[in-house]
Amino acid sequence: MFRPARSGTSNSWHGTPHWSTCRRPRPSAPASNHRDWVPEEVRQLGPARMLETCYRRLTSEFNSHESSDPAESWVAEDQTVGFWIRRLTHETAIHRYDIEAALADPQPIDPELAVDGIDEILTVMFERGRAARGTDTAPEGTTGDLVLESGGHTWFVRLLPTDVEISREVSREARSAASTIISGEPHDLLLWLWGRGPLPAPNNDDDGGAAAELRRRLAAST
Structure with missing residues (x-):
C-alpha cells in the first residue's frame, strides 16, 4: 500500500492543490498538452475536500499498479509508476514541513526519506530544470x-x-x-x-x- 509522508493540516491552499490534484499515472497519454490536467470537478472543491478526495484517488491509483508499470515522466530512463510514487512522497514531505512551519511547529523529516530526497533534488529535479532551460541559457x-x-x-x-x-x-x-x-x-x-x-x-x-x-x-x- 502507498503511504506518503504525513501531510500535516489539510486546510492550506499551498499544500493542497500543488500535489493532490489527482495527477494519476497515464501510461497511454500523449505528452503534448497538459494545460488542463486539473479536472474541473476538482477545481470546485475547497482545500480540505480537495486534499481528501485527491489523496484517496491518487493512492488508489498507485495501489492498483506495480511500481514498475509504465507511466510518463520527464526522466527518460525512468518512465514508471515508481517514479511518481517517489516524486509525490518527497513533494508531500516538503510541503508538510511548510505547513507545520507556518503553524510554528515544524517536525523533522525522517532521515532515510531525507537522504533519498537529497538524491532526488540533485539527480532528478535539478536535471529537470536544466533540461527545460537548456544549457545555452544556463x-x-x-x-x-x-x-x-x-x-x-x-x-x-x-x-x-x-x-x-x-x-x-x-x-x-x-x-x-x-x-x-x-x-x-x-x-x-x-x-x-x-x-x-x-x-x-x-x-x-x-x-x-x-x-x-x-x-x-x-x-x-x-
Missing part, C-alpha cells in the same frame, strides 16, 4: 567542485560555467580537491537544498561562493 556564475555528505551518503557536484555534473561516486582525490565540502544531518541538508533552511552549521563555510551558487542554480531549476 546561468553563468561561480564554478567549483562541491562534496555533499549526509546520512552515510556522498554526492559530487561540479559547477561549470553553463552546466553542472553530478555523481554519487566520490573518489578520495576528488574529495581532497573539492573547493567546498558540505555535511549535515539529512533533514538540515535537504531543507537547505530546497531553500527552507540555512547552510548546515557549524562545520561548513562558503568562502568561495560555490554553495551559494549551487543554491542559486537549484532555485532557478526547481
